[in-house]
Amino acid sequence: MKFYRSHVLVCIDPECRSKGAYEVLDALQDELVANGLIDEVQVLETSRIGGCDQGPEIMVYPEGVHYANLTPDDMAFIVEEHFLKGRIAKKFLLPITSVVDEELSAPTPKEIRIVLRNCGKIDPQNIEDYIAEDGYMALAKVLTEMTPEDVIDEVMKSGLRGRGGAGFPTAKKWSFARASAGTPKYLICNADEGDPGAFMNRRVLEGDPHAVIEGMAIAAYAIGCSQGYIYCRAEYPIAVSTLRLGIQQAREMGLLGQNILGTDFSFDLEVRMGAGAFVCGEETALMASIEGKRGEPRPRPPFPAVSGLWGKPTNINNVETYANVPQIILKGADWYASMGTEKSKGTKTFALAGDVKHTGLIEVPLGITLREIIFDVGGGIKDNKGFKAVQTGGPMGGCLPSEYLDLSVDYEALTAAGSMMGSGGMVVMDDETCMVDIARFFMEFTQDESCGKCTPCRVGTRRILDILDRICAGKGEDGDIELLEQLSQEIRTNSLCGLGQGAPNPVISTLKHFRHEYEAHIYEKKCPAKVCKALIRYEILPEACTGCTVCARNCPVGAITGERRGVHVIDSDICVRCGICQQVCNFNAVVVR
Amino acid sequence: MVKNTTKIPENDPLNNPEIVADIDTIINANRYLPGATMVVLNELQNKIGYITEPMQQYVANKLHVPVSQVHGVVSFYSFFTTKPRGKHTIKFCMGTACYVGGTPQLIEKAKQVLGVDVGETTPDGEITLEVCRCVGACSQAPVVVVDDSVHGRVRPNKFPQVIRSIQTKQNQ
Numbered sequence: 148m149k150f151y152r153s154h155v156l157v158c159i160d161p162e163c164r165s166k167g168a169y170e171v172l173d174a175l176q177d178e179l180v181a182n183g184l185i186d187e188v189q190v191l192e193t194s195r196i197g198g199c200d201q202g203p204e205i206m207v208y209p210e211g212v213h214y215a216n217l218t219p220d221d222m223a224f225i226v227e228e229h230f231l232k233g234r235i236a237k238k239f240l241l242p243i244t245s246v247v248d249e250e251l252s253a254p255t256p257k258e259i260r261i262v263l264r265n266c267g268k269i270d271p272q273n274i275e276d277y278i279a280e281d282g283y284m285a286l287a288k289v290l291t292e293m294t295p296e297d298v299i300d301e302v303m304k305s306g307l308r309g310r311g312g313a314g315f316p317t318a319k320k321w322s323f324a325r326a327s328a329g330t331p332k333y334l335i336c337n338a339d340e341g342d343p344g345a346f347m348n349r350r351v352l353e354g355d356p357h358a359v360i361e362g363m364a365i366a367a368y369a370i371g372c373s374q375g376y377i378y379c380r381a382e383y384p385i386a387v388s389t390l391r392l393g394i395q396q397a398r399e400m401g402l403l404g405q406n407i408l409g410t411d412f413s414f415d416l417e418v419r420m421g422a423g424a425f426v427c428g429e430e431t432a433l434m435a436s437i438e439g440k441r442g443e444p445r446p447r448p449p450f451p452a453v454s455g456l457w458g459k460p461t462n463i464n465n466v467e468t469y470a471n472v473p474q475i476i477l478k479g480a481d482w483y484a485s486m487g488t489e490k491s492k493g494t495k496t497f498a499l500a501g502d503v504k505h506t507g508l509i510e511v512p513l514g515i516t517l518r519e520i521i522f523d524v525g526g527g528i529k530d531n532k533g534f535k536a537v538q539t540g541g542p543m544g545g546c547l548p549s550e551y552l553d554l555s556v557d558y559e560a561l562t563a564a565g566s567m568m569g570s571g572g573m574v575v576m577d578d579e580t581c582m583v584d585i586a587r588f589f590m591e592f593t594q595d596e597s598c599g600k601c602t603p604c605r606v607g608t609r610r611i612l613d614i615l616d617r618i619c620a621g622k623g624e625d626g627d628i629e630l631l632e633q634l635s636q637e638i639r640t641n642s643l644c645g646l647g648q649g650a651p652n653p654v655i656s657t658l659k660h661f662r663h664e665y666e667a668h669i670y671e672k673k674c675p676a677k678v679c680k681a682l683i684r685y686e687i688l689p690e691a692c693t694g695c696t697v698c699a700r701n702c703p704v705g706a707i708t709g710e711r712r713g714v715h716v717i718d719s720d721i722c723v724r725c726g727i728c729q730q731v732c733n734f735n736a737v738v739v740r
Numbered sequence: 741m742v743k744n745t746t747k748i749p750e751n752d753p754l755n756n757p758e759i760v761a762d763i764d765t766i767i768n769a770n771r772y773l774p775g776a777t778m779v780v781l782n783e784l785q786n787k788i789g790y791i792t793e794p795m796q797q798y799v800a801n802k803l804h805v806p807v808s809q810v811h812g813v814v815s816f817y818s819f820f821t822t823k824p825r826g827k828h829t830i831k832f833c834m835g836t837a838c839y840v841g842g843t844p845q846l847i848e849k850a851k852q853v854l855g856v857d858v859g860e861t862t863p864d865g866e867i868t869l870e871v872c873r874c875v876g877a878c879s880q881a882p883v884v885v886v887d888d889s890v891h892g893r894v895r896p897n898k899f900p901q902v903i904r905s906i907q908t909k910q911n912q
């Protein structure tokens with residue numbers, strides 16, 4: 148085996164790739180060769196390191212230095228400074244804002260990394276890297292020292308709940324599947340992460356696949372399964388190949404397959420791919436999809452624990468749920484349960500997006516407040532604007548206004564507030580966001596993704612979307628709000644699966660907290676946030692206009708007239724509200740009314 | 741012997757013995773897997789890029805499942821396509837701002853440069869042209885989305901540059 152003095156992890160996430168990560172990687176390798184360092188410094192590919200919006204980025208170990216915003220031309224400088232002269236290339240350094248503290252010793256640390264602990268730190272393509280971080284020790288402990296009941300007890304004591312959305316106690320689910328009659332029993336990992344803007348699971352799958360594999364093996368032992376499936380969405384090809392490689396390596400080391408670690412426990416895994424249907428994240432639809440059918444949900448009961456994949460008892464958990472398990476076994480249930488609230492233990496990953504300064508992935512202890520996440524971890528609202536709302540729970544979640552900023556982020560509190568935990572999407576919106584438009588955006592998504600099996604969901608979401616479209620177009624009528632409320636209730640109670648039941652949530656929550664915006668659209672024909680195109684008009688302030696003609700020249704439809712050095716005017720009938728004139732005006736003379 | 745109830749169009753992949761060999765390899769490698777239909781269709785979509793109706797029938801016969809089931813699966817999931825698509829996709833925004841901002845002229849230019857119309861794929865299977873709804877970058881009109889990256893203010897004379905970006909990407 149070769150020993151390197153340094154390891155460089157290059158992020159090759161789609162986002163970084165689009166910004167030229169491969170070019171940076173090639174340039175780095177060329178520079179290392181040119182400086183005769185290629186045998187001392189190992190270059191590895193990994194998924195997201197952290198900055199997310201600051202790519203291309205690299206991480207250098209053992210120092211743990213994080214460089215971001217790189218171009219191929221910067222590599223010569225970095226190689227010379229960092230690897231030849233041993234100095235940190237400060238100008239590319241990304242300030243580390245989060246506290247990485249695994250032992251929870253620091254006072255109220257904002258971020259704790261359990262699920263993401265290895266991401267960006269180890270080579271996901273190499274099982275030995277994972278093993279060096281105590282990988283597969285938990286599995287060994289379970290197989291040699293614990294009975295399946297012990298494992299379930301330990302996970303029960305930890306308070307771990309499902310991270311895929313509903314938050315069902317994980318150990319309870321396992322014990323149902325264990326108690327269920329019928330063989331064989333199957334184990335499934337839900338890696339279908341379909342919420343727009345969510346990529347927490349992808350990061351784990353691509354950055355630390357063995358944590359999921361080990362967690363599944365432990366669950367399989369506790370329940371008594373010998374075959375498992377990881378159902379991964381087709382949009383994550385890197386995750387699929389990383390997992391397949393990981394499974395292969397685990398088999399070669401006797402950590403999967405027959406008689407694992409010389410015991411009589413046998414378990415094997417297979418990766419199955421989805422094919423672009425959001426509803427397949429729902430557990431019964433997912434199982435239908437693995438069976439090779441259309442991914443349509445079916446009524447429960449029977450629950451998967453009784454009759455799941457091919458009619459056999461099946462346990463299904465989310466990626467993040469499984470990834471927590473090895474750590475719970477190794478460090479103990481008490482350690483895990485020391486984080487979080489009374490009913491929501493441990494940490495949760497979120498994809499923080501929208502109008503916050505630092506977007507990206509975070510992992511925080513449950514019970515943290517929304518304010519801490521948005522202002523301390525996320526750095527507050529971008530461009531010094533005001534906070535308006537935060538949307539959690541993905542397309543079936545809800546929007547919460549500023550009164551809820553001090554809400555504790557846990558399963559019960561979020562649900563009571565009219566939103567939900569969901570799988571971890573968190574979209575922050577500033578005061579220039581139109582809440583009717585946001586509700587319309589989410590309805591568009593769910594209506595497009597409804598599988599069409601039941602009428603309330605298929606037809607109802609379409610009706611709601613039509614009404615919202617009308618309201619945004621300035622054609623809202625008296626009675627629309629009441630109609631929306633009635634439709635929402637009907638869809639919620641009469642739909643078969645969580646998609647239909649949750650689809651009206653964005654509408655219900657915005658109606659609850661931002662009703663005045665709906666009223667302004669309908670009765671005053673005004674969009675208070677100045678977003679809905681039909682309800683705004685662009686105007687030129689005569690006192691500010693210098694007659695430079697730049698707006699008139701840039702307007703795509705020729706809606707602006709005026710003499711050089713004379714005041715210009717916009718013809719609202721021609722204007723398509725593209726906003727170009729406002730962007731190009733150097734004198735802030737164009738305003739939205 | 742494989743039964744065929746419909747006539748296979750001349751340009752169907754089933755008329756190409758090499759592709760049929762590929763299809764057979766994929767089917768044979770997976771036919772005994774439980775839930776083989778999805779696995780086979782996914783691999784066919786990846787390898788060949790689309791799954792025509794005759795191909796669906798072929799798969800159904802070989803896997804001994806009803807054609808209706810295979811067709812049901814293909815039509816349910818948006819990832820499966822029945823027409824060939826290119827490795828790269830260029831989408832032209834047809835939202836209001838882009839439309840008036842010059843998308844039609846851009847499409848004309850694209851037709852000239854690539855020799856195909858919207859909804860079609862270049863003969864080398866590289867690039868598919870499509871239109872899409874407003875992508876929310878109206879101030880950058882006209883907008884072209886190449887694979888996943890948004891290009892704004894694309895004037896017809898700048899279009900060749902846009903294609904170059906996917907051509908370099910693919911050489912890497």
Ligand SMILES: Cc1cc2nc3c(=O)[nH]c(=O)nc-3n(C[C@H](O)[C@H](O)[C@H](O)COP(=O)(O)O)c2cc1C
Pocket residue numbers: 308309310311312313314315317337338339340341342425426427428429430431463464465466468570644645646
């Ligand atoms: C429409 C819909 C989409 C879902 N998408 C996902 C998903 O992408 N990932 C996931 O883990 N769970 C998803 N779920 C939840 C699953 O049905 C299921 O509750 C979960 O996988 C159970 O795992 P857990 O107990 O570990 O949370 C979805 C549910 C619905 C109704």
Ligand code: SF4
Pocket residue numbers: 426443444596597598599600601602604605642643644645646647648
């Ligand atoms: S609620 Fe909607 S997505 Fe769920 S089964 Fe019914 S139609 Fe399909």
Ligand code: FES
Pocket residue numbers: 833834835836837838839873874875876877878879881883
């Ligand atoms: S109209 Fe093209 S981006 Fe909005």
